[in-house]
Amino acid sequence: xxxxxxxxxxxxxxxxxxxxxxxxxxxxxxxxxxxxxxxxxxxxxxxxxxxxxxxxxxxxxxxxxxxxxxxxxxxxxxxxxxxxxxxxxxxxxxxxxxxxxxxxxxxxxxxxxxxxxxxxxxxxxxxxxxxxxxxxxxxxxxxxxxxxxxxxxxxxxxxxxxxxxxxxxxxxxxxxxxx
Numbered sequence: 001x002x003x004x005x006x007x008x009x010x011x012x013x014x015x016x017x018x019x020x021x022x023x024x025x026x027x028x029x030x031x032x033x034x035x036x037x038x039x040x041x042x043x044x045x046x047x048x049x050x051x052x053x054x055x056x057x058x059x060x061x062x063x064x065x066x067x068x069x070x071x072x073x074x075x076x077x078x079x080x081x082x083x084x085x086x087x088x089x090x091x092x093x094x095x096x097x098x099x100x101x102x103x104x105x106x107x108x109x110x111x112x113x114x115x116x117x118x119x120x121x122x123x124x125x126x127x128x129x130x131x132x133x134x135x136x137x138x139x140x141x142x143x144x145x146x147x148x149x150x151x152x153x154x155x156x157x158x159x160x161x162x163x164x165x166x167x168x169x170x171x172x173x174x175x176x177x178x179x
Contacts, residue, residue, distance in 0.1 A: 017058040018073050019046050022066070030059070030069040039065055096175070098128045101151075103137050103144040114154060121158045121178040131165075131172040138170065148174055 022042055029037040029045050032052055040048075042056075045068060049056040055073035058066055097120045099113050120127050129151060131144045148165050155176060163175035 015077065017061065018055050019049065022046075022056065022058050022068060024066055026065045027058075027068045028063070028065050030067065032070045042068075045070070092124055094124060094126060096126045096128050098130060101129060101131045101147065103131065103133060103140070103147060105147065114151070117151075117155060117176075118158065121155065121176075124178055126162065126175060126177045127159070129174045129176065131174075133170050133172075144172055148172065152176075 024042055026039050027042050027045055029040040029048075031037050031048070032054055046056050049070045052070055054070050056068050057071055057073055057076065058068050060067040099117055101110075101113065105113070117127050117129075129148065131148060133141070133144065137143070145165070151174075152161060157179075159176040159178055161174065162177040163173070165172050165174040
């Protein structure tokens with residue numbers, strides 16, 4: 001079956017409408033100095049913007065009449081882009097670091113893992129502690145529970161339990177987040 005020849009959909013413009021894209025008959029106009037001119041015909045406002053060498057930009061489209069301002073649209077878009085880039089730069093992405101333990105871990109190995117965990121908390125990352133049981137260790141799960149309680153107590157001042165210890169087959173998973 002033959003499909004009808006359809007035109008591709010019009011590309012959706014991101015950002016506010018400008019100049020001739022504003023379809024309302026009347027608008028609330030703010031000039032380039034920031035003074036409120038009042039309700040004006042759209043065609044007259046576009047002409048005023050062209051005479052000033054600037055653009056008419058729709059600031060608040062959902063009001064009646066919509067609020068438009070005479071400004072340099074290129075400069076406006078550039079400053080908005082810079083603000084967005086600055087916000088992205090200041091944003092901290094929280095990672096989840098994993099520490100793997102065994103129930104019969106030795107003291108020194110435990111200390112090394114704890115130092116790494118404290119460093120992760122200082123960097124602002126979450127820590128997922130995985131305690132894995134092998135073979136007959138499953139018969140003595142209380143040893144692993146004591147170990148996880150010891151870890152919780154050791155980091156209580158710098159971290160909080162985000163997800164309490166829960167079994168997933170032969171391993172116990174607990175997630176800690178920095179305070």
